[in-house]
Amino acid sequence: MSHVMHTYKRLPVAFERGEGCWLWDKQGKRYLDALAGIAVCGVGHSHPRLVKAICEQAAKLIHTSNLYEIERQEQLGERLAAISGMDEVFFCNSGCEANEAAIKLARLYGHHKGIDAPAIIVLEKAFHGRTIATLSATGSRKVQAGFEPLVPGFVRVPFDDLAAVRKVAQNNRNVVAVLVELIQGEGGINICHDGYLNGLREICDANGWLLMLDEVQSGIGRTGKWFAFQHSGVKPDVMTLAKGLASGVPIGACLAAGPAAGVFKPGNHGSTFGGNPLACAAALETLAIIDDEKLMANAVAIGEFIHDGLRNALAGSSGVREIRNKGLMIGIELEVECNQLVKDALAEGLLINVTADNVVRLLPPLNMQRAEAQQLVTQLGALIAGFLAKSHIAPAAVKTA
Numbered sequence: 088m089s090h091v092m093h094t095y096k097r098l099p100v101a102f103e104r105g106e107g108c109w110l111w112d113k114q115g116k117r118y119l120d121a122l123a124g125i126a127v128c129g130v131g132h133s134h135p136r137l138v139k140a141i142c143e144q145a146a147k148l149i150h151t152s153n154l155y156e157i158e159r160q161e162q163l164g165e166r167l168a169a170i171s172g173m174d175e176v177f178f179c180n181s182g183c184e185a186n187e188a189a190i191k192l193a194r195l196y197g198h199h200k201g202i203d204a205p206a207i208i209v210l211e212k213a214f215h216g217r218t219i220a221t222l223s224a225t226g227s228r229k230v231q232a233g234f235e236p237l238v239p240g241f242v243r244v245p246f247d248d249l250a251a252v253r254k255v256a257q258n259n260r261n262v263v264a265v266l267v268e269l270i271q272g273e274g275g276i277n278i279c280h281d282g283y284l285n286g287l288r289e290i291c292d293a294n295g296w297l298l299m300l301d302e303v304q305s306g307i308g309r310t311g312k313w314f315a316f317q318h319s320g321v322k323p324d325v326m327t328l329a330k331g332l333a334s335g336v337p338i339g340a341c342l343a344a345g346p347a348a349g350v351f352k353p354g355n356h357g358s359t360f361g362g363n364p365l366a367c368a369a370a371l372e373t374l375a376i377i378d379d380e381k382l383m384a385n386a387v388a389i390g391e392f393i394h395d396g397l398r399n400a401l402a403g404s405s406g407v408r409e410i411r412n413k414g415l416m417i418g419i420e421l422e423v424e425c426n427q428l429v430k431d432a433l434a435e436g437l438l439i440n441v442t443a444d445n446v447v448r449l450l451p452p453l454n455m456q457r458a459e460a461q462q463l464v465t466q467l468g469a470l471i472a473g474f475l476a477k478s479h480i481a482p483a484a485v486k487t488a
């Protein structure tokens with residue numbers, strides 16, 4: 088019997104080694120990884136440069152605590168500021184912690200303005216994490232159920248709906264910030280329309296709100312830019328990062344600019360591990376590899392190749408609602424619940440994910456090659472087509488929550 092607490096329904100496979108887009112299990116069977124540890128292993132598995140950087144840093148110094156100056160943290164802060172245009176960074180260890188920092192920062196910003204019960208606008212189908220505050224911000228009953236009472240101070244609006252945000256602005260004097268994912272990952276690869284971020288920026292500026300972006304999944308090159316917001320011309324006040332930042336060495340970051348910079352003072356927030364030399368060295372090398380190997384351009388090209396390939400492969404199948412992507416955040420929305428596809432794919436040596444019950448989600452390494460993408464398209468296209476052909480579930484049975 089396992090002594091690991093049963094918080095995951097795990098697939099019956101354990102991997103022993105990885106290289107690029109490939110993983111091998113204990114029996115030596117090879118798998119094509121189109122999930123990259125849930126958008127974490129952007130430079131592929133065990134990239135030699137990353138391994139070297141981690142080993143060298145570990146041999147020199149792993150952790151000292153934030154009671155002292157940390158050179159690697161200063162370097163990473165400088166690098167993140169340079170590629171994002173943000174002013175300052177708080178380092179932590181995960182996505183939910185980065186969002187906790189953002190929520191605390193927004194509340195403190197509100198209190199400084201004399202608002203005693205500050206509120207943050209969040210979206211339907213959002214995912215911000217599993218801590219009590221971030222699950223309260225999350226727009227999923229599945230994530231919240233059983234953990235009430237929820238943290239107050241969140242106002243929920245539909246995704247990609249500027250009118251709904253404007254309406255809150257008219258009626259609620261306590262709002263201090265909006266927190267959004269421009270592309271909802273767990274929610275089903277939902278991509279906001281082109282003018283959405285510009286619209287949010289205008290509303291935030293008019294009302295003195297902080298524009299806070301959760302780029303935990305969409306950041307670090309995945310959409311073809313360092314950050315998803317860079318596809319538009321506007322900048323957020325707060326941005327959170329984690330998943331792909333250090334290729335699997337735990338790290339999270341909450342970045343602030345403009346009115347959000349300088350809000351936290353000594354004593355307001357902290358983390359024992361946050362931004363330690365090991366995690367920062369892994370992040371610095373990850374960013375350098377993405378740059379040197381032009382992986383953002385590759386993410387755009389391979390994302391388009393997979394999108395077009397799957398559209399062709401599934402052209403004759405009924406039951407595909409939409410295939411959408413931004414770089415290598417790819418969703419294939421079906422008209423039926425399709426969780427079974429994950430096991431079918433695994434049996435064929437292909438690692439994929441299904442989210443929101445009816446969306447096949449692909450988050451491959453940013454350095455996936457064309458031949459690997461072709462194999463993914465061929466295998467997954469056939470799997471989905473076969474699944475839809477034998478699926479007798481009526482479209483009415485789709486869960487959209």
Ligand SMILES: *Cc1c(COP(=O)(O)O)cnc(C)c1O
Pocket residue numbers: 180181182183184186214215216217268272273301302303304305329330
């Ligand atoms: C994964 C994720 C989180 C939570 O990150 P953890 O590291 O699991 O705490 C938060 N926001 C988004 C958008 C995510 O994809």
